[in-house]
Amino acid sequence: MSRAQTYKEGEAAASQQAESNTGSKVRSERVALLLLSALLAAAAIVIYRLSFAHFQTNKNLQMLKDENEAMRKNLTEKLSELSSCTSEQLIRPKPAEAKTTGLCPTCEPGWDQHGGSCYYFSSDKLTWDQSRSDCKRRGADLVQINSEEEQRFLDNKVGRKMTYFLDWFWIGLTDSKEEGRWLWVDDSPLNTSLSFWDKNQPDNWTGENPAGEHCASMGVQGGATDLKSCYDRSCNVPQRRICEKAAKTG
Template structure:
């Protein structure tokens, strides 16, 4: 059998060689692409794992810092309480405890002075007896009603502190304006005749300056007045200072050591 012209033994035809070359190149390209994609996926997985690990470490660090912060706060609070308690014990004058709950002691508001369970306000306004009573009522009380020798003593001592001159005197809540000679306190109760502090010769219902007489009572300085005898009946139209009275308030509160 005759060979085609140009045939070389052992060599494939040119058309077959070209077809095989194209097939091999295509396979190699697909493999390279697959390797690149695999490498990118692997890199992405590594990055995600690293970010997750870093995030977990960050959360753990924050939690550790938070726990340490709370421990420091508790420690400082305990130290402050210990120091305040120590200082309270060391003080020589009586001091209130660091912690009190529901303190039932009655208290007077600012500007009032306390005696027992009553509060007293010493007005500086010069008013008639009725205007003085109005002022006391606006403040939640009334003109003072004196029910004991101890209360009279307390008021006398306070007036000595507050009197600026001899006739700096104060209205109290006693009057006989309804019936002459029948002395009543502002709450309507009658005067206890065994517990009075009239100055010598009082009450005299003097009408020299007021024809209506002297139907209201004031107290204050009088030279030579013995044994707290400081009550005088005066015209209710005169203007004097006054003493207001009201019960002390019971306040419930809680103090914490901070």
């Protein structure tokens, strides 16, 4: 074999070896790339799952907070309703009576007890005069608000019962006898320090009735933060109502 031929064969062998090495290197790089892609995909899946778990945890936490707040409000309301049975508010019989135990105020089914009164919140709607007649038929009258604490109780109750913005409740206040002179159903004048008119109320608007607005109603969905939830309205508009009567003792 000539020297030239031997050189060519060696060169060919070297070339094949180089190609083999190059192929091995490419395959190694492909394997490494596939492994890296797999690791990135796995990492993306882990990150997604962790993110979803974090989102779900925050969502569950918010639900628990909302439930806790609702339970707190309900407990506060129940404690308020039961406050009449504290030692300071027990209704005690006169010394002439042969009794020494205190008696708690109670209300019949369908009425809400607060302090020494029972309150009926209607679901049907009547005019102001019809509402008052219905309250009297039940042994009561349209509600008369005598304190900020009572207004807070009523505002909270009404705010939770309302289904839309104008779903108001009649109360026992009117200026039908004399414009601007607001009287309760027992003819006592409205105490200006205990008036809970909303902003720009009363305004005696004539849009619903040319005769104006001479009866008072109340209601803010969810309750009014400042207790200002009273409005004047035409007495002829059917609305829900709040009746009030003294609680029974027993």
